[in-house]
Amino acid sequence: MKRHLISAADLSREDALLILDTAEELAQVTDRPIRKLPTLRGRTVVNLFYEDSTRTRISFEAAAKRLSADVINFSAKGSSVAKGESLKDTALTLEAMGADAVVIRHSASGAPHRLAGWVRGSVVNAGDGAHEHPTQALLDAFTMRRRLGRLEGLRVTIVGDVLHSRVARSNVLLLHALGADVSLVAPPTLLPVAVGSWPCSVGYDLDAALPKTDVVMMLRVQAERMNAAYFPTVREYSRRYGLDAGRMALLPESAIVMHPGPMNRGVEIAAEVADSARSTIVEQVTNGVSVRMAVLYLLLGGSEAER
Amino acid sequence: MSDGRQGTDWRGSGPGAAASWLIRGASVVGAGPADISVTDGMITAVGPAAEPPPGAQVLDAGGLVALPGLVDLHAHLREPGREDAETVETGTAAAALGGFTAVHAMANTDPVADTAGVVEQIWRLGRRAGRCDVRPIGAVTAGLGGRQLAELGAMADSDARVRVFSDDGRCVSDAVLMRRALEYVKAFDGVIAQHAQEPRLTDGAQVNEGEISAALGLTGWPAVAEEAIIARDCLLAAHVGSALHVCHVSTAGSVEIIRWAKSKGWRVTAEVTPHHLLLTEQLAVGYDPVFKVNPPLRTEADVAALRAGLADGTIDCVATDHAPHPLEDKETEWQVAAFGMTGLETALRVVHAAMVQPGLLDWAGVADRMSQRPAAIGRLDLLGPAQHGSPVAVGFPANLVLYDPDASDRVDPAAQASRSRNTPFAGMTLPGRVIATFLRGEATVLDGKLAR
Numbered sequence: 001m002k003r004h005l006i007s008a009a010d011l012s013r014e015d016a017l018l019i020l021d022t023a024e025e026l027a028q029v030t031d032r033p034i035r036k037l038p039t040l041r042g043r044t045v046v047n048l049f050y051e052d053s054t055r056t057r058i059s060f061e062a063a064a065k066r067l068s069a070d071v072i073n074f075s076a077k078g079s080s081v082a083k084g085e086s087l088k089d090t091a092l093t094l095e096a097m098g099a100d101a102v103v104i105r106h107s108a109s110g111a112p113h114r115l116a117g118w119v120r121g122s123v124v125n126a127g128d129g130a131h132e133h134p135t136q137a138l139l140d141a142f143t144m145r146r147r148l149g150r151l152e153g154l155r156v157t158i159v160g161d162v163l164h165s166r167v168a169r170s171n172v173l174l175l176h177a178l179g180a181d182v183s184l185v186a187p188p189t190l191l192p193v194a195v196g197s198w199p200c201s202v203g204y205d206l207d208a209a210l211p212k213t214d215v216v217m218m219l220r221v222q223a224e225r226m227n228a229a230y231f232p233t234v235r236e237y238s239r240r241y242g243l244d245a246g247r248m249a250l251l252p253e254s255a256i257v258m259h260p261g262p263m264n265r266g267v268e269i270a271a272e273v274a275d276s277a278r279s280t281i282v283e284q285v286t287n288g289v290s291v292r293m294a295v296l297y298l299l300l301g302g303s304e305a306e307r
Numbered sequence: 308m309s310d311g312r313q314g315t316d317w318r319g320s321g322p323g324a325a326a327s328w329l330i331r332g333a334s335v336v337g338a339g340p341a342d343i344s345v346t347d348g349m350i351t352a353v354g355p356a357a358e359p360p361p362g363a364q365v366l367d368a369g370g371l372v373a374l375p376g377l378v379d380l381h382a383h384l385r386e387p388g389r390e391d392a393e394t395v396e397t398g399t400a401a402a403a404l405g406g407f408t409a410v411h412a413m414a415n416t417d418p419v420a421d422t423a424g425v426v427e428q429i430w431r432l433g434r435r436a437g438r439c440d441v442r443p444i445g446a447v448t449a450g451l452g453g454r455q456l457a458e459l460g461a462m463a464d465s466d467a468r469v470r471v472f473s474d475d476g477r478c479v480s481d482a483v484l485m486r487r488a489l490e491y492v493k494a495f496d497g498v499i500a501q502h503a504q505e506p507r508l509t510d511g512a513q514v515n516e517g518e519i520s521a522a523l524g525l526t527g528w529p530a531v532a533e534e535a536i537i538a539r540d541c542l543l544a545a546h547v548g549s550a551l552h553v554c555h556v557s558t559a560g561s562v563e564i565i566r567w568a569k570s571k572g573w574r575v576t577a578e579v580t581p582h583h584l585l586l587t588e589q590l591a592v593g594y595d596p597v598f599k600v601n602p603p604l605r606t607e608a609d610v611a612a613l614r615a616g617l618a619d620g621t622i623d624c625v626a627t628d629h630a631p632h633p634l635e636d637k638e639t640e641w642q643v644a645a646f647g648m649t650g651l652e653t654a655l656r657v658v659h660a661a662m663v664q665p666g667l668l669d670w671a672g673v674a675d676r677m678s679q680r681p682a683a684i685g686r687l688d689l690l691g692p693a694q695h696g697s698p699v700a701v702g703f704p705a706n707l708v709l710y711d712p713d714a715s716d717r718v719d720p721a722a723q724a725s726r727s728r729n730t731p732f733a734g735m736t737l738p739g740r741v742i743a744t745f746l747r748g749e750a751t752v753l754d755g756k757l758a759r
Contacts, residue, residue, distance in 0.1 A: 088638050108640035109524040110594030129642070131524030166524060192521030193529070 001298055004123040006112045008134040008173035016178055020142050023287070023294035029066060030290060039301050040069035046099040048090070048115075049126070050076045050106040055261060055285065056126050056136075060103045063292035069300075072097070087111060091118035100300055104128070122299040130164045136260055137170035139291040141178060143280050144215050146287070147256050152179035157209050159241060160219030160268055161190045161230075167260045168219060172200050185209050187241065189230045206241055210250035217258040218243050218268045234267060244270040248278065256280050326705065326748025329359040333368035333709060335699050336375075337670030343373060345705040348748030353701055366753075368709050371742055374674050376408025376706030378681040378695050380500070380578055381475070381554060381626035382651060384410070384441070386432060387425070388417025393631040393726045395432035395441060400724040401629070401651040403438040403751035406708035406741045409695045410439050410651070411626075411685055414446040415476040421446035421457035423465035430467035438751045440695065442685055445469040447479050447488050447499060456488060463495040470686035473500035475554055476601075478536060480506050485540060489549035496686060498550040498576075501540050503561070504602065508532035513642055515588040515603045523591060525641065528603045530558040537561050541568035541575050552684055553577040555628050557602040559612030566621045576684050578626035579613050581650050581657035582731055586610075590731070596637045596644030597729050600630070617676060618667040624681040627654045631727030648731045652723050655710060656737040663712075664738065674699075705748040714740035724757065 001015045011019070029035055045064040049057050057073065064071045076090065087106075094102055101122040104112050109129030116123040127133040145151050156175055162168045162184050175182050182200035184191065195202050203209055210216065221237060231237045243257065251257075257269075257278045265271045274281060328345040335341050335353060344352035346360040359365055384398035393401075395412070402410045412429050414420035420429060426443040433441020445462035449455050451474045462469040472492060479485045479501060488499050509532045514520045516527025537553055541564060544551035553565060556577045568575040582600060587607050590598040598604060616622040630647025637644050650657075658677065662668040668676065682688075682696025697703040715738045720728040744752040751758055 086635065086638070087640055106640070108642045110641045113594040114640055129524050130526075164524075169522070169524060193516055193527065194518040194521040197518045197521070 004116050005134050006125045007132050008137050008170040013177045019294045023142055023290040026293045027290040035066055038068050040067040043069045043100040043300055045069045045101045046072045046074055046094050048074045048102050048104045053105050059288040060292050062289045088118055091115050095119045127166050131166050132170045133166040134170045135292055136167050137174040139288040142287045142291050143284050154180040154214050156180050156215040157183045157213040158217045159185045162186050163190045163192055165219050172198055187231050214255050221268050238267050242268050243273050245272050248273050327360045327363040329363045329365045330368045333371050333373035335373050336674050345748045348705055350701055350703050350705050371709045371711050372670050373699055374708045375678040375699055377406045377677045379407050379410040379627050380681045380685055382410045382629040384412040391633050396436045397726040399436045399438040403744050404724050405651040406655050406744050408706040408746045411442045411444050413475050414444050419446050419450050421449050423461040426462050426467040426469050427465050443467045444471045444473050447472045447474045451477050468689050470497050471500050475502045478502050478504040486543050489544055490547045493549050498552050500552040500554050502554050503533045503536035505532040505535050514591045515605050519588045530560055533558055534560040538564050545573040550574040555580050557583050557605050559609045562612045562616035576623045578624050579617055579622045580628045581654045582648050584661040585657050594641045596641050598731055599644050599646055600648050601646035614667055624676050625658055627651050631725050632729050637729050649725050649729055653732050656739045659739045705745050707745040709743040711740045711742050
């Protein structure tokens with residue numbers, strides 16, 4: 001595996017499967033009375049969060065702590081990218097503190113790339129702008145494999161704001177590498193113009209896609225898109241691209257419904273769908289910890305002897 | 308054009324050292340070797356084995372190409388306001404090292420060059436530095452605000468004698484304002500140099516819109532945002548019978564539109580930057596903002612079309628869009644980094660690599676696209692008859708570059724004279740080397756180094 005996890009494209013199929021298999025083993029720790037392994041004792045993991053994301057930060061924090069790493073939470077929110085200390089100066093500070101891994105969440109696409117050039121530790125991308133969120137894709141793949149028993153040949157439909165979605169980018173890359181058939185469904189305004197070059201199929205009609213879907217993944221509609229002419233009204237979006245109980249009935253019997261959270265209930269997903277037995281939304285959160293444990297373990301654990 | 312002042316004023320820009328030379332054995336604009344005699348700043352003989360003029364220094368130029376002094380229609384010298392990035396002094400030093408004898412200084416300084424006072428300040432700074440003739444470009448709209456015309460006539464009538472007007476960095480997107488600007492400058496043979504960028508289509512834009520922007524999650528800058536404005540402005544220029552110059556053309560579609568406008572006989576000219584002739588959007592993949600520029604680096608197909616357009620004359624000239632920035636404005640996340648690249652010191656070498664080596668232009672073509680045509684677009688005959696852009700021939704001012712086409716080395720930003728280090732060519736091996744530059748017979752560069 002590479003030293004950093006910045007893009008799902010950094011992972012070969014073998015790397016990805018190793019992470020998923022490792023996560024499977026580590027998940028058992030979560031079921032024990034004492035949920036802790038000594039693997040990363042003495043190692044320091046910094047959570048560097050430039051964007052509010054309690055769920056992702058807590059997930060990484062729990063993962064690092066269950067591996068006995070020291071965790072430093074560095075919330076840079078408020079020190080927006082345009083003012084305050086530069087990312088480079090923050091990187092030099094973290095370097096001076098001896099961070100073995102930096103988990104970064106940033107609103108600017110590519111910020112983890114830049115950080116990786118300035119620190120010696122491993123950089124883990126916890127979501128950068130509209131670029132990628134590779135651990136989300138890993139936990140999604142992990143969840144699919146647990147629920148449906150395989151990834152090869154699985155028909156995955158990702159629905160919504162693909163243009164601005166880091167989750168969609170990472171999932172397309174990772175799921176393709178793992179042999180799934182990925183389709184994107186969105187209004188044309190919310191697809192990148194060059195989406196045709198991605199390793200997936202693209203459509204505009206959700207009703208047509210659902211009967212041929214094993215996994216439907218609903219993306220969050222960001223509030224700031226709602227008044228920017230990407231679609232006429234929230235209600236029209238919801239009617240055409242929202243997943244309600246009626247649409248859910250078009251899915252094959254065994255199909256599951258995923259959402260990376262946080263949800264806009266009543267916009268891209270109806271409450272009765274989010275709370276249904278097909279929904280994996282709560283499991284995704286649980287699985288996130290196991291997958292992030294595996295990532296930290298594999299990025300940091302192996303280099304112990306070298307130090 | 309003789310009001311009795313411009314000739315003497317402009318000749319006063321150098322220290323007036325004895326400007327007599329015998330340049331031996333240079334390939335004159337790519338033709339066979341000849342000796343060039345320079346007496347009192349003028350070319351007095353071009354031909355075989357000349358006798359040195361009295362008191363002349365002799366310079367062996369065997370193997371070197373002699374070109375007319377280069378003219379840049381588009382540079383950001385940053386003074387006044389951002390002297391941490393560049394000054395007229397350092398910017399003209401960079402220009403001289405690149406073989407330029409005249410540079411146009413863009414208007415987006417602080418304060419903006421939108422009044423006679425500011426353009427005269429920049430003009431005087433250029434005269435004091437003395438390495439190049441500095442021609443200020445005036446802003447089209449007050450404060451680059453895009454709301455009302457700046458006092459274009461006052462700038463034209465000032466000692467700086469401004470003829471090129473541009474809001475570069477911003478587009479004059481209001482169609483009525485653009486029409487009025489084109490009309491108004493007809494009174495003094497001015498030209499509007501448009502930064503063609505439809506603002507609504509490029510809100511927050513970072514890189515060329517296409518596969519790269521989609522993969523990187525950076526907001527796309529679509530080609531249509533440039534092409535739509537160019538098409539509109541060509542039509543406006545035709546309608547009011549005025550002169551339009553299109554800054555930094557970057558797309559294949561833009562070349563097509565300009566070719567069409569020229570075929571109609573409309574007064575449309577265009578420039579392309581060295582970086583758009585050599586580099587592509589692929590360089591954005593590492594998110595290093597040294598490759599962030601506006602308009603953005605485009606695709607290989609665009610590069611090919613730009614080269615073809617420059618070769619066939621659809622694009623009139625190469626202009627650097629030299630845009631220096633301090634390190635801290637580039638050592639950041641991509642989306643907050645400043646747009647722009649330096650280019651004065653590498654322009655001729657890049658054109659050599661992109662145009663001459665593939666056989667698209669010969670040295671006469673380079674002289675045309677980097678000296679003669681930009682001088683004509685900038686109305687440099689205002690500086691006195693045939694001051695810039697004139698041939699390497701008897702009776703013309705000795706504005707010359709001696710260029711070694713057989714040299715090559717890696718570009719080292721730290722070795723450049725520009726105050727800024729944001730060259731996208733850092734570490735690249737480029738052909739050629741500027742050996743000497745002469746401004747009216749005075750050497751500004753000798754042996755590849757500043758002469759003073």
